[in-house]
Amino acid sequence: xxxxxxxxxxxxxxxxxxxxxxxxxxxxxxxxxxxxxxxxxxxxxxxxxxxxxxxxxxxxxxxxxxxxxxxxxxxxxxxxxxxxxxxxxxxxxxxxxxxxxxxxxxxxxxxxxxxxxxxxxxxxxxxxxxxxxxxxxxxxxxxxxxxxxxxxxxxxxxxxxxxxxxxxxxxxxxxxxxxxxxxxxxxxxxxxxxxxxxxxxxxxxxxxxxxxxxxxxxxxxxxxxxxxxxxxxxxxxxxxxxxxxxxxxxxxxxxxxxxxxxxxxxxxxxxxxxxxxxxxxxxxxxxxxxxxxxxxxxxxxxxxxxxxxxxxxxxxxxxxxxxxxxxxxxxxxxxxxxxxxxxxxxxxxxxxxxxxxxxxxxxxxxxxxxxxxxxxxxxxxxxxxxxxxxxxxxxxxxxxxxxxxxxxxxxxxxxxxxxxxxxxxxxxxxxxxxxxxxxxxxxxxxxxxxxxxxxxxxxxxxxxxxxxxxxxxxxxxxxxxxxxxxxxxxxxxxxxxxxxxxxxxxxxxxxxxxxxxxxxxxxxxxxxxxxx
Ligand code: UD1
Ligand code: CA
Numbered sequence: 001x002x003x004x005x006x007x008x009x010x011x012x013x014x015x016x017x018x019x020x021x022x023x024x025x026x027x028x029x030x031x032x033x034x035x036x037x038x039x040x041x042x043x044x045x046x047x048x049x050x051x052x053x054x055x056x057x058x059x060x061x062x063x064x065x066x067x068x069x070x071x072x073x074x075x076x077x078x079x080x081x082x083x084x085x086x087x088x089x090x091x092x093x094x095x096x097x098x099x100x101x102x103x104x105x106x107x108x109x110x111x112x113x114x115x116x117x118x119x120x121x122x123x124x125x126x127x128x129x130x131x132x133x134x135x136x137x138x139x140x141x142x143x144x145x146x147x148x149x150x151x152x153x154x155x156x157x158x159x160x161x162x163x164x165x166x167x168x169x170x171x172x173x174x175x176x177x178x179x180x181x182x183x184x185x186x187x188x189x190x191x192x193x194x195x196x197x198x199x200x201x202x203x204x205x206x207x208x209x210x211x212x213x214x215x216x217x218x219x220x221x222x223x224x225x226x227x228x229x230x231x232x233x234x235x236x237x238x239x240x241x242x243x244x245x246x247x248x249x250x251x252x253x254x255x256x257x258x259x260x261x262x263x264x265x266x267x268x269x270x271x272x273x274x275x276x277x278x279x280x281x282x283x284x285x286x287x288x289x290x291x292x293x294x295x296x297x298x299x300x301x302x303x304x305x306x307x308x309x310x311x312x313x314x315x316x317x318x319x320x321x322x323x324x325x326x327x328x329x330x331x332x333x334x335x336x337x338x339x340x341x342x343x344x345x346x347x348x349x350x351x352x353x354x355x356x357x358x359x360x361x362x363x364x365x366x367x368x369x370x371x372x373x374x375x376x377x378x379x380x381x382x383x384x385x386x387x388x389x390x391x392x393x394x395x396x397x398x399x400x401x402x403x404x405x406x407x408x409x410x411x412x413x414x415x416x417x418x419x420x421x422x423x424x425x426x427x428x429x430x431x432x433x434x435x436x437x438x439x440x441x442x443x444x445x446x447x448x449x450x451x452x453x454x455x456x457x458x459x460x461x462x463x464x465x466x467x468x469x470x471x472x473x474x475x476x477x478x479x480x481x482x483x484x485x486x487x488x489x490x491x492x493x494x495x496x497x498x499x500x501x502x503x504x505x506x507x508x509x510x511x512x513x514x515x516x517x518x519x520x521x522x523x524x525x526x527x528x529x530x531x532x
Contacts, residue, residue, distance in 0.1 A: 027149050030074070030124030030207055032067040032141075035111050036060055036131030037080025037102040042258040048082025049256070050131035051089055054266040055273060056293025056312055059256060060086065062134035062269075064094045065294070069138035070127065070145065076119065077131070078102050078111045107225025108201070109217040116214055122207035125149070128228065129202045135252045135265055141202065147245045148204035154240040155210070155232055157182065158202040160250040168198035169229050171244055179244040180236060182229035186222035197246070199229060200253035209235060269294075277304075285323075299335065317351060331361070334369065347379075350386070368403065382413075385428065397421070398440065402428035408452065410435040427462065 040049025050060040057065065060077070067075055075097035079086040087099045100118045102111050112128060125145055129136065140158070148156035157179065159171045169182045170192050182199045183192050213234045217226045236242045247253055256262050273294060274287045282298045284290050286306035297315040298304070305323030310316065314328045317335035322328065325341040333339060334351030342356035346363035349355055355373040364381035367373055371384045374391035382396040385403035390396060392409035398421050399413050411432050415421050422440035426432065430444055433452035438444070445462030454468040479492040 027125055027145065029070050029072040029127045029145060029204070031076055031122045032070060032072040032074075032127045032129065033076045033078065033112060033115055034060070034063050034067060034129055034131050035078050035108060035201075036063070036086060037078045037083075037105060037111055038132070039081040039105065040132070040257070043262075044259075048085055051082070051085055052256070052262055054134060054262065055269045055291075056295055057134075058089055059134045060089055060131045061093055062294070063129060063131045063136070064090070064097070066136055066138040066141055067127070067129065068094065070141055072127070073124070074098060074119075076100055076115050078115060080105055080111075107219075107223070108228035109214060109226030109230060112210070112228050113214045113217070113226065116211040121211045124207050126205045126207040126210055127203070128205065130255065132256045133201070133253060134256065135254055135268055136200075136202065137249075137252055140247055140249075140252055144202060144245055145204050147243070151243050152241060153204075153243040154206040154235050155242045156204045157232065157242075157244040158200040158247055158253070159197050159244045160200055160247045160253045161197050162250050163196070165196045165198045166193070169201075170195040171197040171199060173197075173244075179232065179242055181233040182227075184221065184223070184227060184229065197244075198253075200247060201255075202253070203228075205231070206240075209238075209240065213238075290323075326356075399424040399426065399438075401426045402430065402446065404428060405430040405432070407432045408434035408436060412437045414439045 036050045038049065043049050043052065045052065051058045064075065075094055077086065077090050077097055077099050079099050080102040083101055090097050090099050098119060100115045102114045116122070125148065127141060127145060129141065144156060144158045157171070162168070167185050169184045170188055171179065172181045172183055172192065172195070174180045185193065210231065213231045216234055217230045219226055221227060232242050251268055254261070254265055256265050270291055271287065273292045274284050274290060277292065277298050278284055280298070281300040283301070283303040285304065289307045290304055291309045293311050293314070295313050296310045299316055299318035299320065301319045302316045303321045304310070305321070307325045308323035309327045310322070311328065312330040314331045314333070316322055316333045317337060319335055320333050320337045322333065322339050326339050327343045328339065329345045331344040331346070332348045334349060334353065336352045337349045338354040339349060340356035342359040342361065344355070344361035347361040347365035349361070349367045350369040350371060352370045353367045353372065355361060355367065356375070358375050359373045360378040361373070362378065362380035365379040366383045368384055368386040368388065370387045372389045372391060373379065373384065376393045377390050377396070379390070379396045381398050383400045384390060385401055385405065387403055388401050388405045390407040394407055394409070394411045396407070396413045397415035399415070401407065405426055405428060411434070413424050414437050415424065424438050424440040424442045426444045427446035427448065429447045431449045432438070432444070433450045433454060435453045436450045437455045439455065439457045442456065443459045444450070444456070445460060445464065447463045448460040449465040450456050450460065451465065451467040451469065454466060456466055456468055460466040480489050480496070483489045
């Protein structure tokens with residue numbers, strides 16, 4: 001299959017396919033050219049159109065990802081509008097790609113001519129695609145290349161049948177159904193405008209013939225531009241076989257010209273990603289409110305609850321439960337972990353750990369296996385050891401917490417002295433009392449305790465209880481004396497009278513006979529218990 005058609009026409013290219021890259025049975029293109037010079041005026045944006053993001057990548061990123069799957073010998077991006085930013089993105093995503101600058105937007109033909117002038121004749125299959133068609137699948141491009149080779153064409157156009165063809169180039173076929181030319185909407189007759197088969201803008205070319213034909217493209221058309229589409233009629237006129245393949249899914253060739261289309265395309269792409277994960281064994285409770293970026297990975301039997309966004313390179317382990325209401329960016333979630341109504345960026349949540357509701361995990365946070373981060377807890381650059389708990393209302397910044405420690409409600413790791421950030425180390429089996437301030441730099445040893453309400457400024461040795469707060473003084477009768485006439489004073493008076501009445505009754509009873517003393521309650525807990 002691999003060598004059937006291609007061998008006749010592209011023997012040198014077939015020979016060039018390294019075994020390991022020929023995953024699919026089509027010739028490896030010598031180049032993929034991504035056209036991305038357009039201005040995108042209708043986006044009304046400071047950002048070049050192809051750099052607008054969707055599903056975790058720029059539009060250009062999606063185009064480069066699809067192109068990469070063809071394993072071309074080289075990738076070329078034509079940049080014009082916003083060329084510096086576009087070049088930066090290309091360098092970041094595809095360092096080996098070449099950026100060719102198109103100084104003026106002379107049309108798609110002009111763009112390709114700039115490429116052939118800049119890098120010379122490309123011998124082999126050259127694929128041309130756009131930077132603003134993020135729904136185009138790599139498989140569709142691969143099928144185009146395969147069909148191109150099998151048919152022995154010198155150019156094969158990817159087409160689509162659409163409900164509303166206005167604006168697109170129309171595919172003109174002869175009586176025998178064979179492609180003869182592409183006519184742009186602006187140049188088309190009424191009869192041609194009725195044709196619903198349109199040009200996607202993606203093509204497979206014979207590179208050498210493209211280099212030659214592109215020089216012969218004229219500008220005698222309604223837009224005064226060099227149309228890449230004219231190459232079809234030129235090569236056909238030269239007697240070469242040209243062809244067209246119809247995309248199975250017309251959605252794929254939807255371009256993005258404004259933010260309405262950007263939203264539509266984003267929804268389609270997201271829907272595809274969700275479907276992929278559901279078919280791979282992930283439960284997604286509410287696809288309508290779930291957004292999963294292209295580079296996210298999800299384990300088997302993971303459950304994603306409503307209103308959840310999984311962004312960047314987030315990975316979620318098997319059986320983990322995420323949501324509702326989570327935004328996880330570049331976060332690694334272990335197997336069986338549970339994350340509820342939480343936000344996390346560049347963090348790790350260990351296997352069996354839990355976070356939320358309402359936890360905020362900032363970069364550098366690592367939650368150990370089985371650890372628990374509770375409600376209104378913020379962590380930054382913080383490591384929480386296996387089985388440790390930070391259950392309520394706490395800030396942990398620049399800290400290491402050992403295993404099986406408990407951080408009481410309302411604890412603050414005071415890491416910033418107004419000038420510099422400092423580190424706190426809390427050992428294993430430590431019990432930090434509620435409302436403790438741990439003033440960094442600080443070390444709290446294994447098995448140490450801190451009393452509730454302490455401001456700890458000095459290291460606490462292992463096994464030590466640290467108390468750092470004023471002793472309590474009770475000023476009896478203060479409210480009635482100093483706040484007379486208030487509700488508080490009235491309540492205090494009622495309590496005093498009730499106590500006096502009870503005392504009088506007790507004295508009377510004691511006089512009548514002996515009585516056992518009431519059992520005293522012991523309430524010595526320094527910290528709130530976890531999830532009491
Ligand atoms: C083009 C096709 C049309 C096809 C349509 C599909 C031509 C002459 N027409 O039309 O048949 O149906 O795409 O969307 O090719 N670009 C450059 N440099 C330029 C001009 C364009 O890089 O000088 C890039 C744009 O950034 C864009 C792509 O080429 O990514 C298409 O350009 P656009 O102006 O949208 O082409 P259309 O007129 O829509
Ligand atoms: Ca267009």
